[in-house]
Amino acid sequence: MMLEEQKLGKLKQLLIYLMDHNAFYKSIQNNLQFDIHNDDIQEIYNKLPIVTKQDIINNPDIFFSETIKGEEIFEERTSGSTGNVLKCYKTNTERTLLALNIWKQRRKFDPMVNISNYYNLFNNEMEEIIGKFYNVDDKMVIRNFYRLMAVQPRWIAGPISLLSKFAILINEEKINYKNDGTLKFIEFHGENVDEKSRKFIEETFQCKTINNYGTSETWCIALDCDNQKLHIQDYIIADSKKDGEEDKLLITSLINKYMPIVKYANGDCGKPIEKDCDCHNNNSVIWLKGGRETDYITGTSVLGNYLFDEILWQAFERFGSVVHEYQVFQQELKKFEFIIAKGNHYSEDVTQFLHSRILQELGADNQVNFSFVDHVKALSNGKLKKFHPYKN
Structure with a gap:
């Protein structure tokens, strides 16, 4: 795949850093015998190996980069939609850059959204308000919904399975809800978003929705535009490889340096596609096959x-x-x-x-x-x- 011209320079800077500070990539450079400063970056990229979660798990002693003394490291977690368990690490600087990016995108949709009126149902802090959302017993969901609405959210982010449950109970008149104009957006992430459920939620909550495709390793990979097309983020290179008849995504983050994500097979089937979009975002669109799904434990109200x-x-x-x-x-x-x-x-x-x-x-x-x-x-x-x- 030919990489986008504007990302080649940033990729070169990333690879130069990794060759100097990361034992895993130093060994790759020694094995492949390329000159990171003078050889064509596209050709170097093509030679780089595909990295999997298992590669990271199996090489903890050499995969993580040297850090600036005093730089704080944060641990995040993912079992991921592929079921392969991985601890993810980022520096404080990386987390800040990733957070600034997604907040910049949100503010394009709604200039008034901020950390005081945005509520992510995935955050541990939300347990104090909404409880553990894998328990979707009607009484529990109704209680948690009213607790959530009591803080007057302007923007809610969470899995479509839980938000669909809210919408069903509202339509069954088990929850008394009418949007008074406070709630402006619902952001989906973590699960596959089907159009019927999305429309149902929009009609029930009387607000707009946005789809955020990402992983714990990279955070946001692609975000909806007004036309509901997933545009790849500026700091992400999305590629794909054929695996039989399937296209498997390969993701590179131009921000992640401590735990580098370069030609990373995240387990999802999909590929980047060139698609004209009148939203004026020139970044490629990502096509995904399927997504993350959730099921109830039969005989219970537990996800x-x-x-x-x-x-x-x-x-x-x-x-x-x-x-x-x-x-x-x-x-x-x-x-x-x-x-x-x-x-x-x-x-x-x-x-x-x-x-x-x-x-x-x-x-x-x-x-x-x-x-x-x-x-x-x-x-x-x-x-x-x-x-x-x-x-x-």
Whole structure:
């Protein structure tokens, strides 16, 4: 793929930095024998290897760059739609640049939105207002909705599954809601956005919606324009490779230096496409096949993906990076199979912890069996369907 001209210079600066400060990329330069200062950057890019989550997990000692003394490092988390568990790290500078970018985009849509009237339902801080959103029992959702509306949000960001639940309860008149003009935008991220659900939410909330496609590794990759086309961000290079008949996305972030994201296979199927758009954004549009989906645990009001993600990250906080991939099958109403691709430091203590936490959340009368594999099989769109509910 020919890279956009305006991004080649920034890519060169990034690669020069990595060749000087990152052991992983120093070794690549030595192996490929290129001159980062004088060789054609497009040709160098073409030679660079594709990097996966597993590459990062397997090379923690050499993958992270040297940092400026005193630079604060932040840990973020993703199990990702591919089910492959990864801790993400960014410097304070990188997080600031990424945050400034997305806020600049939001302010183009709504100049009055700011951190005091913007509420992201994914943030841990939101638990104090809305609780853990994987529990979508009607009474809990209604209570949490009123708590959320009490702070008078101008802009709400969250998964379409939860926002659809709000909209359904409003239409069933179980929630009393009328937009008084305060709520201006709903921003979707973390899940696949289908047009019917999107229109339903817009009509119910009487506000506009925007789709934010991104990952924990890079934050925003592409954002909707007024024509609902996902335009690639200025600091992102989006590429793709053929894997059989599928196009697999390769993402490069021109901001991430500490944990570099270069020709990174994020597990999603899609590709950048040149598409004229009268919104006057000249950046390419990203086409995605499928997306992230969420299912209820049959017989409960609990969203399976979110519950098991939360429990898994509690295990990470206690034991470290002990799971590479996972998948849960609900075999009967109260019977589950938890499939795990073990990390290097997995132990029986982890199994006992996971088992205990699942029973705490779902009830002691549930049965959980564990099995272990080398890899968990993904769907045809590159996603790993992490939770499979029981079908009556």
